[in-house]
Amino acid sequence: MELWFTEKYPQGWGITFKIDKALCSVRSPYQRIDVLETVGHGKLLVIDGCVMFTEADEFVYHEMLTHVPLFSHPNPQRVLIIGGGDGGAAREVVRHSCVEEVFLVDIDEDVIKVSKEYFPTVSCGLEDERVRVKAEDGVKFLERCEEESFDVILVDSTDPVGPAVGLFEKSFFEKCYRALSADGIMAAQSGSPYFQLELVGRVHKTVADVFPIVHTYVAGTPSYGGMWTFVIGSKGQDPSLGPVRKDDLVVSGLKYYNYKLHVGAFALPNYILQVIGKFGSGT
Ligand code: SAM
Numbered sequence: 001m002e003l004w005f006t007e008k009y010p011q012g013w014g015i016t017f018k019i020d021k022a023l024c025s026v027r028s029p030y031q032r033i034d035v036l037e038t039v040g041h042g043k044l045l046v047i048d049g050c051v052m053f054t055e056a057d058e059f060v061y062h063e064m065l066t067h068v069p070l071f072s073h074p075n076p077q078r079v080l081i082i083g084g085g086d087g088g089a090a091r092e093v094v095r096h097s098c099v100e101e102v103f104l105v106d107i108d109e110d111v112i113k114v115s116k117e118y119f120p121t122v123s124c125g126l127e128d129e130r131v132r133v134k135a136e137d138g139v140k141f142l143e144r145c146e147e148e149s150f151d152v153i154l155v156d157s158t159d160p161v162g163p164a165v166g167l168f169e170k171s172f173f174e175k176c177y178r179a180l181s182a183d184g185i186m187a188a189q190s191g192s193p194y195f196q197l198e199l200v201g202r203v204h205k206t207v208a209d210v211f212p213i214v215h216t217y218v219a220g221t222p223s224y225g226g227m228w229t230f231v232i233g234s235k236g237q238d239p240s241l242g243p244v245r246k247d248d249l250v251v252s253g254l255k256y257y258n259y260k261l262h263v264g265a266f267a268l269p270n271y272i273l274q275v276i277g278k279f280g281s282g283t
Pocket of ligand 1: 085137
């Protein structure tokens, strides 16, 4: 008998993986966490029935969420990751030798435990001595933060359902703005341009209400059904102009991000420009 896992999208579409076996299923106080061994894509992390990543292509999302903002900042020493309990974003952040401290704040410590047990190549970043992990709601953590505490904030969250709803609201991005240094940069995953186009537009416009510079950029993520979007808000440099510093030692270890692709990721198709209100502006 064949076993398949399918994430079903509202538009009658689905992403399906052939499964060898189910490895783990945890019901945490916040969400259901499953780990499945796929046939051909390595292990798959699923939260509340949604694909988080597969071992085969998690590098795309984690590299693009982190290196575009990090290389857009002249000297990112203090980094906050909200969500990202699997450790993939932290693994990418600690590649930068200029980074001195990383706070990772995920509401669900069970995600951290499961990732450490089943995804050592993803969670390895959590072992870096610069990384401090807290199990807490990212909204509450930011409320307690001093102003200008961080140079870069990465929001590596689930989609706006359940515990992550608050991470897509204007008040949350205002807290990010307040916690960022004068030239700080925030980047967040903002959904699928194929199946969540309204969300992509809504998140972009919400961030645009808070940050002086805002862009949406994209990456090709097979496990998410093709393209994925990220929104980036900056109090300093314009990230779409390309990296303001280069570290070839970092880039040589990457499988997706490079300096030219950094700029290319901001070149968007018309239908996305339209939904974020930038169509016809020549951007
Ligand atoms: N990095 C993966 C990827 O490739 O997309 C998935 C993202 S990560 C698993 C999403 C995390 O957001 C989950 O671990 C979840 O616990 C966390 N999360 C959801 N709501 C949160 C909140 N309000 N504060 C902090 N973390 C939250």
